Structures are given as structure tokens and as C-alpha cells.
Amino acid sequence: MVIDCHAHLTGEHTGITRIWGRNDGALIAAAERVGIDVSCASILTTAMPAPLADFQECNRQMAAATQLFPGKVRGYCYVNPGYTREALSEIRYYVEEHGFVGVKLYNEYKCTDPILYPIVELAIELGVPILHHAGHPHRPIPQQPNISDSGDLATLAARYPEAVLIVAHIGGGGDWEWTIKAARATPNLYLDTSGSVFDSGMVAMAVRVVGAERVLFGCDTSFTAGIGKIRAANLTDAQTALIMGGNMARILAMRKA
Numbered sequence: 472m473v474i475d476c477h478a479h480l481t482g483e484h485t486g487i488t489r490i491w492g493r494n495d496g497a498l499i500a501a502a503e504r505v506g507i508d509v510s511c512a513s514i515l516t517t518a519m520p521a522p523l524a525d526f527q528e529c530n531r532q533m534a535a536a537t538q539l540f541p542g543k544v545r546g547y548c549y550v551n552p553g554y555t556r557e558a559l560s561e562i563r564y565y566v567e568e569h570g571f572v573g574v575k576l577y578n579e580y581k582c583t584d585p586i587l588y589p590i591v592e593l594a595i596e597l598g599v600p601i602l603h604h605a606g607h608p609h610r611p612i613p614q615q616p617n618i619s620d621s622g623d624l625a626t627l628a629a630r631y632p633e634a635v636l637i638v639a640h641i642g643g644g645g646d647w648e649w650t651i652k653a654a655r656a657t658p659n660l661y662l663d664t665s666g667s668v669f670d671s672g673m674v675a676m677a678v679r680v681v682g683a684e685r686v687l688f689g690c691d692t693s694f695t696a697g698i699g700k701i702r703a704a705n706l707t708d709a710q711t712a713l714i715m716g717g718n719m720a721r722i723l724a725m726r727k728a
Contacts (some may be wrong), residue, residue: 474716474723475502475697477602477639477665477689478510480544482532498692499540505694511719512536513547513575513602519614520579521551530561534569545723547575547602552586559593566597572723573600582619582627591631598727600635602663607653608645620645621660622653628660635659635722640691642666642673642700651677658685661718665689669696674704674714683710687719 480495502510514533516525526549533546548565550558565571574594580586582603594601606612607620621638628636638654641647643666651673654660662677662685677686683706690697701714 472508472716472720473506474509474511474688474719475507475690476511476637476687476719477663477691478502478512478544479692480512480514480533480536482514482529482536495536495539499543501694502690503543505698507690507694508543508716509545510543511545511547511572511602511723513549515549515575515577519577520553521549521577523551523554523557526550527557527561530565533571534565537569537571546571547573549575549577550590551579552576552584552590553579555586555589559589562590562593563597566599566726571599572726573602575602577604578615578617578619581617582623584617587627591627591634594635595631595633596727598725600637600661600722600725602637602639605638605640605650606643606645607647607649620653621650621662625653625657625660628657632659635661635725637661637663637687639663640666640689641677642668642670643691644668647673648676651680654685655680661685661687661722663687663689664700664714665691665693665697667691667693667696669700671703674700675706678704678706678710678714683713684718686714687722688715 514529548562548571641650
């Protein structure tokens, strides 16, 4: 089974989500055409930092999508940790009542900010991973002053060794070699291969540095590039099987709710 650990839907029926000119049916059809069996997806707000009502609507839309595409879509609960009580309530509700498989965090706060600690502790309790937007840019990104990198996530993972944390899109831009190396010593930190950057050697280096058991196939809606990175990496069949779905299946099996 091929599992995309980093997918997005559009929430096409609401004006507060990111549309990209696509619709959800077309996205799932595209995933199917390249051989993806399951998409672990979230819906993100347009406004950043995410307003409370907006991310709540995103999760409602995501729950509806899991019903619309049964067996094809699994949901991440997207929250802004600044709304601590409401964020915790959203996560528990959607994991326990709608079968969501993880938490999606963006850049409202640096991942080392203590405001994230209750989110991480609840994810541990529920047995679900956190997929965290990340990057190690070459220059400041004014729109993302609180962007975390894999070094920050490694610090959080070391604080919570029971947590499962995923560094989103090592190919999302910036210094991907640094990103891979910074994750090396933290066994509960995983690398997601997605992102629009597909430099030669990126996936192979990730496997060499952290091991195939900690690399997760992801597309972030760049389907052909996402598949191409894996096919070009000259991995063994066993390594490919782990990355394309085996590792994520193991993570999903940890869910306690």
C-alpha cells in the first residue's frame, strides 16, 4: 500500500481555505493515477495565523472529505496552538470521533515554544503523529517569522521521546542537506520527502543519514515530482517499501483512540 503522508485538500466549498484552483475530486483522482492508495491530508486556512473559526471550519471540511472519499483519505487535525483549550478539544474530538490520524501544525509558533507542549502531550496520549511545517531557508521569510527547522523539531522530539514528529517537506526549499543532518540523532523524528524541490541525491542522502525506517513518502500535491524522487533514488526494494507506505502504516497503527 502506498501512503502519502503529506497531502492537502482544498475545502472547496468554503472561502476561508486555500484553493489553488483545484477541487478535491481532481486531487484524489490525480493521486490514484500515480498509484497512491491513501492520502493523509489536511486543509489549511488562507489567513495566517489561523483564526479559530477558520481552522475549525477546515477540520469540519476535512471530516466531510474522509466520508466522501472513504479509504482514500485520512485526516490530520489542523490547529493554531495559540487557542490552547479549543485546539486540544478539536484534536481529541476529531481523532476520537472521526478517526483522524494526526495533527498538522504550521508556523503560528516556533515548535520549541512551550505553547506547543500541551498539543504534543495530547498527541502522545492519543498515539498520533504531528506533521509540522518546516524549512531551513537561506534568508528570512517575512511572512513566516516563526518557521521551525528540523533542528528545532529535533529539540522538541528530544524533550518528548514518546512523540512521533514529522519534518514536513525536506524538499520544500532552503538547505535540505542541513535539514537531513539536523534530524540524524533523534530517532522519533521522521523526514517527509515532499516539496517542489527535487534535487538529485536528496532522498538517497536522507536514507543514508537517518535510515530508510525514518523516511516517509509525501507529495504535498506535487504528485509526479513526489513519485519521481523515489524512483530516481536507486533504493533497494526493501527501502522503497518502507518509505512508500510501510513506515507510515506503522505510525498509523500506533493510534490509541
